[in-house]
Amino acid sequence: MLHHMASREDENAAVSDRSGAQRPGPVPPLRMDALLSELQEHVERVRGGRDRMQTLLDAVMAVGSDLDLEDLLRRIVQSAADLVDAEYGALGVLGEEGTIRQFITVGMDQGTIARIGHYPEGQGILGLLIREPHPLRLEDLGEHPEAVGFPPGHPPMRTFLGAPVQVRDKIFGNLYLTDKRGGTPFDADDEAVLRSLAAAAGVAIDNARLYDDSRHRERRLAAGAEMTRALLSGAPPEEILRSLADTVREMTDSDLVTLARPVGEGDGLVVEAAAGAAADQVLGLALPATTLAAKVYATGKPLTSDSLSDDPRASGGSASVVPLGPAFFVPVGDSEAIRGVLQVADAPGRPPFTDAAVDMVLTFADQAALALQLAEHRRDAEQLALLGDRDRIARDLHDQVIQRLFADALTLQAALGRVRDQPAAAERIQQVVDDLDATIKIIRSTVFGLQHRDRQQRTGGLRAHLLTLTDEATRTLGFAPSLRMTGLLDTDVPATHADHLLAVLREALSNAARHARATTVEVTAEAVGRTLRLTVTDNGRGIDPATTRRSGLANLRSRAEELGGMFRLARRDPTGTLLEWTVPLPVGSAAPGAAG
Incomplete structure (x- = not known):
C-alpha cells in the first residue's frame, strides 16, 4: 500500500501531456491559505472602502441639509472626526486679518475647554495652515519645526491631519483632526476623505450664508x-x-x-x-x-x-x-x-x-x-411752535394784560383822591393799587422768562455739566469715574437744584481724591418722579461717617436741608463709602439749564 501511495504521488507530481511537456501540480496547502487570506483582506478593503464611501456620502448629505450656520459648523467637525476615526476635531474660522476668530471643537468636555482658556489665535501648526492652506499630515506634532507646544490644561496630542475649507474663492477656515484611534497615523485615504468633506462643507457653508443673508434681509x-x-x-x-x-x-x-x-x-x-x-x-x-x-x-x-x-x-x-x-x-x-x-x-x-x-x-x-433725523426735525418743529406760542403769550400779556392792569391802576389812583375823607375806603383802594402793581411785576417777570428760556437752554443742560465735572475729576483721581444719568435731568430739574447738585458732586469727588484712596468711583444722577438723587460710591478707605463736623460735609447737608431733602454718608461693605444726596423736585418745575 505504501508503495502504491508513493507511486500515486510520483504520478501526480509529474504528469505529462501528449507532447511530453509537464503541467504544474496542485498548489501546496500553505500557499493556498496565503492566497485566501490575501483575497479576504482585499474583500475587507473593498468593503471598508464601500462603507467609508457610504459614510462620506451620508456625512455630505447631513452637512448639506443644515442651513443654520452655527449648527452646520459643529456638524462638519463631528462628521470629519467620525470619518477618519479621530479622537479630537476642530474647525478654526478665519477673521479678516487672517487670525482665528472662532474655534469649534469636538472630543473635549466643557471642563477641559474651560481649563485651556481662550481658543488659539493662529500660532504654530495652526498658523502654518493659515499661511499655507494645503492639506497637512503629521505623525508627531511635536517634531514639526513650527510646533509651539500646548497651553496648560490641554490634552496631549500626537498625530495630526488638517485641510482648508474653501468657500468660493476665499478660505473660510481649516479643519484640524488629531490622534487617530488605535495609535496609527493618518494615511492618504484619510486625507482624501477629509478633502472631499472639506469641499462639500464649503458648498454647505456658502448655502448657509446665503440663507442667513436672506433671513437678515427679511428682519431688516x-x-x-x-x-x-x-x-x-x-x-x-x-x-x-x-x-x-x-x-x-x-x-x-x-x-x-x-x-x-x-x-x-x-x-x-x-x-x-x-x-x-x-x-x-x-x-x-x-x-x-x-x-x-x-x-x-x-x-x-x-x-x-x-x-x-x-x-x-x-x-x-x-x-x-x-x-x-x-x-x-x-x-x-x-x-x-x-x-x-x-x-x-x-x-x-x-x-x-x-x-x-x-x-x-x-x-x-x-x-x-x-x-432719528426725522424725529428730531419733528421735535424741533414742535419746539418752534412752542416758542411761537410763548412769544405770542408774552406779547399778549405785555400788550394787553399789563396795559389794561396799568390803566386800571391809574384809574384807581385817580379815584383815590376823591375818597381822602373816607380812610377805610382809601386804604382798600390803595391796597388794590399795590396788588395790581405787584401783579404787573409778576407778569413782566413771566414775560421775560418766556422770551429768554430758549436762550438759557442753549447754554448747556445738567447732563453736559455732569460730564464736564466728572471729566475734570479724572486728573485728581488718576482714573475716570463712572457716571450714570437717568431721567429728565435737563428738563425736570430747576436751575437752583442743578447748581446745588453740581456743588455736592464737586465736593464728593474732591473728598474721594483727597481721602478715599480709591481705585473706582461711581456717580449716579437721576430724576425719577418728583425726586432728584445723587449717589457717589467708591471702594477706598472712605471718610469716617462719624466725622460729620467736617465743613465740607456740613455744607452738603445744609444744601439738602435748604431744598427740603436729606443727606446720608455710610460705609460700604466690604470697603468704601456711600454718599447719597436726595431732594424733592417742585411740582411743575422746568429746567432751562444748569448754571455753570
Whole structure:
C-alpha cells in the first residue's frame, strides 16, 4: 500500500501531456491559505472602502441639509472626526486679518475647554495652515519645526491631519483632526476623505450664508417697517430709541444692545436706550473717550471685538458694568452727522457675530439715522411752535394784560383822591393799587422768562455739566469715574437744584481724591418722579461717617436741608463709602439749564 501511495504521488507530481511537456501540480496547502487570506483582506478593503464611501456620502448629505450656520459648523467637525476615526476635531474660522476668530471643537468636555482658556489665535501648526492652506499630515506634532507646544490644561496630542475649507474663492477656515484611534497615523485615504468633506462643507457653508443673508434681509425690512410705523404714529424720540434697541436685539439674537447719544457740545456719550437682561444696569451710563463706542463716534467707522470685557483697546463703558463677550459697534449716521453709536454684544463664551449680522445692523443703522433725523426735525418743529406760542403769550400779556392792569391802576389812583375823607375806603383802594402793581411785576417777570428760556437752554443742560465735572475729576483721581444719568435731568430739574447738585458732586469727588484712596468711583444722577438723587460710591478707605463736623460735609447737608431733602454718608461693605444726596423736585418745575 505504501508503495502504491508513493507511486500515486510520483504520478501526480509529474504528469505529462501528449507532447511530453509537464503541467504544474496542485498548489501546496500553505500557499493556498496565503492566497485566501490575501483575497479576504482585499474583500475587507473593498468593503471598508464601500462603507467609508457610504459614510462620506451620508456625512455630505447631513452637512448639506443644515442651513443654520452655527449648527452646520459643529456638524462638519463631528462628521470629519467620525470619518477618519479621530479622537479630537476642530474647525478654526478665519477673521479678516487672517487670525482665528472662532474655534469649534469636538472630543473635549466643557471642563477641559474651560481649563485651556481662550481658543488659539493662529500660532504654530495652526498658523502654518493659515499661511499655507494645503492639506497637512503629521505623525508627531511635536517634531514639526513650527510646533509651539500646548497651553496648560490641554490634552496631549500626537498625530495630526488638517485641510482648508474653501468657500468660493476665499478660505473660510481649516479643519484640524488629531490622534487617530488605535495609535496609527493618518494615511492618504484619510486625507482624501477629509478633502472631499472639506469641499462639500464649503458648498454647505456658502448655502448657509446665503440663507442667513436672506433671513437678515427679511428682519431688516421688518424692522424698517416697524420704525416707519413708529414715526408715522408720532411717537416721541425716547420711544423711538427704545424701539430701535429692542428691534436690533431681536434682529441679532444678542444679549445686550445699547444706543449711546452725544451730550452737549463735546465728545461725551450717554447710553440713552438699552435692551436686554442687563439694560437697567447700563441705561444712562456715561461713556468716556477711552471706550470703543466713543472711538466709533469720533471716527465714524465700525469696530468689532471677540471679548469686550478683555479687550485692551477699551476702557470703561458697559463692559465695566456687566461681563460681555463678542461685540461690535456701528455708527448711526454718516461721517458728517453721526447721531449715535449702536453696541451689539453677547455674553462671554458665545461665538462671534457673523459678517452678515454686522452688515445687517450697519444697513439698519442708516435707516435708524434717518428715523432719528426725522424725529428730531419733528421735535424741533414742535419746539418752534412752542416758542411761537410763548412769544405770542408774552406779547399778549405785555400788550394787553399789563396795559389794561396799568390803566386800571391809574384809574384807581385817580379815584383815590376823591375818597381822602373816607380812610377805610382809601386804604382798600390803595391796597388794590399795590396788588395790581405787584401783579404787573409778576407778569413782566413771566414775560421775560418766556422770551429768554430758549436762550438759557442753549447754554448747556445738567447732563453736559455732569460730564464736564466728572471729566475734570479724572486728573485728581488718576482714573475716570463712572457716571450714570437717568431721567429728565435737563428738563425736570430747576436751575437752583442743578447748581446745588453740581456743588455736592464737586465736593464728593474732591473728598474721594483727597481721602478715599480709591481705585473706582461711581456717580449716579437721576430724576425719577418728583425726586432728584445723587449717589457717589467708591471702594477706598472712605471718610469716617462719624466725622460729620467736617465743613465740607456740613455744607452738603445744609444744601439738602435748604431744598427740603436729606443727606446720608455710610460705609460700604466690604470697603468704601456711600454718599447719597436726595431732594424733592417742585411740582411743575422746568429746567432751562444748569448754571455753570
